[in-house]
Amino acid sequence: MSTELKAAVRPAISSDIARILDVEAQAGRPLPDPGKLAAAIDDDARLVLVAGTRGTSDVGGFLGWGKTHFWGFDEGTAPTGQYLGGLTVRPDYRRNGIGTALTQARLDWIWRRAPEAWYVVNASNLASIELHRRWGFAEVARASRFHTTTFDGGVGILMRAARPK
Template identity: 50%
Template sequence: MRPATKGDVEAILRIEVVSGRAAGSVGSAEGYRRAIADPRRCVVVAETTEADRRFVIGWAKTHHHVEAVDPAPPGHYLGGITVDPSWRRRGVAAALTDARLQWIAARAATALYVVNVQNRASIDLHRRWGFTEVLRAPRLMGVEFDGGVGLLMRADLAGHV
């Protein structure tokens, strides 16, 4: 795990494409560069070495919202996370999540994230850090959810750093 650099943007875009993200949902290179440069956000990558070559196998980010949006409160939110499909189920998502939570814990007492109620894999992953449901809504942080219901999840980060 390491902080992302602007040099990682092409690898991030590649991971989004091989993960089957629809063209409209894949972020722009410039958007990723802005997120990486923003000191109020954490963007991390997971990388591995193969044949003496290092390459990115996953990435994740945070968002810092200073105002409430929809019914969701301000705070530090876990944002997108994507792992190359050939590296899934090996602990990469957990390591990326832990790195972001450590970053948030150095700045806030709680972490938040929003998720589709149908995304059991994400909900189960986040329970290991004590995330619990705060509320359900059809729209959270500007996101409308497939199936119509999203969850706002919250974790206390005391002792996480």
């Protein structure tokens, strides 16, 4: 696919968990724990979103998902705050605006709650780093670990963006 899609983004519900796991499997990623996904969906301090093609709710229309995470304590250079969590788009729909739509919706949610958003990324994930620069994310620190996140290759980047004025 090469044209930007208009994705319908909405909060996830428990019946979306199987579809989320399917997207992760299609992307070749380790499957998240369904119980932890369910807990995240039910947690008022977090947001789990799903994206689909407009007007569809079947598995074929399910394109990706993303989440946020709230860290309630400082750990090293990683402060307390609202963080963008993982995001996965079906491989056959990447580079079509799905990740952008999911990221914008997650940031809108965070910025209604906090003056800044945080994000950690593997230093080798240049596509993700570049994507997040459009929202003003800038590097704050590098480390092998931020909170519970470790990185293949051993280096991660902590990034921060301020809520737009």
